[in-house]
Amino acid sequence: MHTPCSTPLELMRSRYEAFVKEDWDYIVETSIKQKIQDFKDINSTEWLKLDVLNAYDDIVEFKAYYRENAKIYVLHEKSSFVKVDGLWKYLDGELFNSKIERNETCPCGSTKKFKKCCA
Numbered sequence: 491m492h493t494p495c496s497t498p499l500e501l502m503r504s505r506y507e508a509f510v511k512e513d514w515d516y517i518v519e520t521s522i523k524q525k526i527q528d529f530k531d532i533n534s535t536e537w538l539k540l541d542v543l544n545a546y547d548d549i550v551e552f553k554a555y556y557r558e559n560a561k562i563y564v565l566h567e568k569s570s571f572v573k574v575d576g577l578w579k580y581l582d583g584e585l586f587n588s589k590i591e592r593n594e595t596c597p598c599g600s601t602k603k604f605k606k607c608c609a
């Protein structure tokens with residue numbers, strides 16, 4: 491059981507945890523548009539790291555790093571949330587075409603630069 495989230499940022503973090511655990515019921519329950527069918531055939535993704543870049547009003551901008559087929563990618567999204575009957579829910583998101591910088595610390599958890607690690 492989850493306790494209701496009091497801010498969009500809190501909800502965003504709990505939804506990230508739900509993606510890690512593949513808890514699609516929670517994802518659907520906390521969103522306006524997403525349906526359980528959207529996740530039925532999803533490939534297992536290994537989520538590595540969440541960086542929140544910005545959170546204000548009903549917006550949370552984040553980068554989430556994940557590994558798929560031995561390659562690391564970044565999902566950069568600005569999410570919008572809306573309050574329904576006193577509960578925050580995910581509305582939708584704007585995606586950015588971001589890449590992992592070669593000189594940034596590798597998202598895999600090593601302390602090496604990305605270019606010298608998983609790039």
Ligand SMILES: [Zn+2]
Pocket residue numbers: 596597598599600604607608609
């Ligand atoms: Zn690495």
